Amino acid sequence: MGADRTIAGLDALDLAATASGESRLAKVWASAWPKLLALAFVLGVWQVVYWSGWREPWVLPAPQEVFADLARAVTTADFWRAIATTLRRGLVGFVLAAAIGLVLGVAVARVRPLRAALGSAITALQTMPSIAWFPLAILLFQISENAILFVVVLGAAPSIANGVISGVDYVPPLLLRAGRNFGARGLSLYRYVVAPASLPAIVSGLKQGWAFAWRSLLAGELLVIIAQRPALGVRLQGLREQNDAAGVISTMIVIFVIGVLADAVFSSADRRLRRAWGLDQA
Template sequence: MAADTTHTASPGRVDARALEAGLDALETAVVAPRRSAWSTAWSAFWPTALALGVFVAVWQLVYLAGVKPEYALPGPADVATTFVGILQDGTALKASALSLQRGGLGFVVSVVVGVVLGIAMATIPLLRRAIGPMITGLQSLPSIAWVPAAVIWFGLSNTTIFAVVLLGAVPSIVNGLLTGVDQVPPLFLRVGRVLGARGWDRIRFVLLPAALPGFLGGLKQGWAFAWRSLMAAELITNAPRLGTGLGQVLDLGRTLSDMSLVIAAIFLIFAVGIAIELLVFAPLERRVLHARGLTGLAGQ
């Protein structure tokens, strides 16, 4: 009688093999089907376009219903006419460029100050305990509260505008950096110590790179606060020699009781803020997260 060569694996071996297969499946990279640039752009654009279309339709219905007088709530067509007008005469482009120049410079200086202060607080626990609550309190303070004080200190000048931007953005950047540092695994710091990273080398090559994904959120919030602070400063700090930024265009519409101009200026402020997010921060965040293997398929 021939010997039975079939071996029945024990339950333990079956479980181990199943576990191995499961782990191999987890490690196998899932390759998503490549989509064209047009398809990717369209999939990102159409939900926003649909929401915007619904908003404009509701706005038109409210306008037709006469809920508010026409001078207080113009229709979409009137605002579109005004918007095209400030585009054609160059007002929109010049105001946007001036505000972006101010906002960009103020944000860069805020990042430098915020990173230096954040590193000091992250590496000196006593300093963090001493001024940490003050930084959080400054972050919650409305930016417009600084404008009267800055006007008294610096007069109607660009220094006033930059001071308000810094006071609005720096606390968010500091707290963002501290949040990123708090999320660094202790193992990274121990490995850096074993490899001889001390002092500035430890900060430069271990702490800051490891904290970067969390710090990006602080940078985005810092830009949002810088942009909001800039608009608050431009609304109040209004002088011909300072030029006309988007905040000053908004204030001009208020002065002239031109609600179409007010809404057009609000749209421009909103559009510039969204453009910076989509063109600068979103690609930077995707690149950093992808480099660290943190980009999931759910967000694609």
């Protein structure tokens, strides 16, 4: 009888594991099929436009030609060096922007004179096109990595700061009073009450900051071309000068895919946060 119970228990575990695996596959498929459908739609429209002859094939190549060019590019070392250079610049600029934006956001949110002096200026900086900063950046730093990082930081930090300001502003006063009643004061109040309560807005600001940083970075790489430093923006510019439409579009696809992957990282963090807050039970 004991052996029978053991076998039955193992069978139940196998069934549970199988059900869990099928559930995960179902979730993956439920998340993937709308994206696959959208991709198929875009490729279909692209192919139809190509067949229509709206533009010459050397201006608008067929999808298969672009993906063949991409398949050739991924076998070259320069392609991967370009991706590595761009990602390194993006991550360094984003980390610097996040540090500045978080500190600035907290200071402006809690110090009234700073809010009066800088609140609207931060929003104005956020609305400025990143490309407008490049003439000043080149004057200050010449054609260098620092010129690119300068614009990336200026492009991303204001949106991160605004996310922090919004998050701190919307912390319920009841939570602040409860924290003070438990003895939280000064930094401990921020650590245990304000920071957790404002975290959703901060994550949203970081996500938006990355988008601004990525846009600023690619604009910078198109304008600030450093010798012996392959990058995605430099690759785009070079292929455009060669009238290589397939190469231009394939590089744009790579930039788009990196953006999608970054969004997936932030979306995963947001889902975990919502689950921890009890807002997402799925």
